[in-house]
Amino acid sequence: MHSTQDAPLLAPRQREDLVVRHLPVARSLAARYSGRGIEVDDLRQAARMGLVKAARRYDPTQGAFLSYAVPMAKGEVRRCFRDLSRCVRPQLVENDEDGSLVEQVGELDPGFDDAEARVMVGAALQELDETELLVLRLRYAEGLTQSEIGERIGATQAQVSRTLARILRRMRVAVAA
Structure with a gap:
């Protein structure tokens, strides 16, 4: 949908304005992932990087900026977690000694999808x-x-x-x- 080929690229000042205007969205996305092993400042930086990448590639003829930028910013935040997981060596989980696998690993956070939806709706409301x-x-x-x-x-x-x-x-x- 948003292609760097044949896309009417924005002027540097327009890109900068887009990023600055949407910094609260990056902050909100970073907050959504905080408390999971990566410093919130690093998460904010990753989300901001996603906004910058989105602004560089954004084609205004294809729709609202946030429709393009939010998934890209989320991808950058998730990349932080993937990069961290490559450095961590998981230990073998024992089922018999320390209880069930769920007790050892933990359950899925039921608020995960709700929080993501709130961020997306909040971003859409800003438009x-x-x-x-x-x-x-x-x-x-x-x-x-x-x-x-x-x-x-x-x-x-x-x-x-x-x-x-x-x-x-x-x-x-x-x-x-």
Whole structure:
């Protein structure tokens, strides 16, 4: 989708602006992986490197920057863990003496997928304008109907419906990326 060949590359200043504007996303991604054996500063640096790589290769004609940058930043963070695991030699796990394998190794963190989803949704929300954020808040946080939202923002129910559909479509694309 985003190819370095034939892609209209951004000017250095535009790339720098993209990276600086999205540093909070890198911080959030790094925080998501903290406490797992790598210093949070190293994780932040890896996530920032992912943003820089994404900005270098980003083709604005192909969609929102975050849809491209978040997976790349996550890949850089995960690369840190892969690099660390190459240096660590796992010991043989004994099943009979110290209990079951799950007790020795630990269970999967059930919050892993939820945390990742929160990061992705948070990043997608940053791409919305004030009106779109207001419509989402009124609909999903306050539970207003489309007609009630329309009265509040000066739009028809049909306009609110189309706005919600457009927002949700953009959010799905951003989260799926």
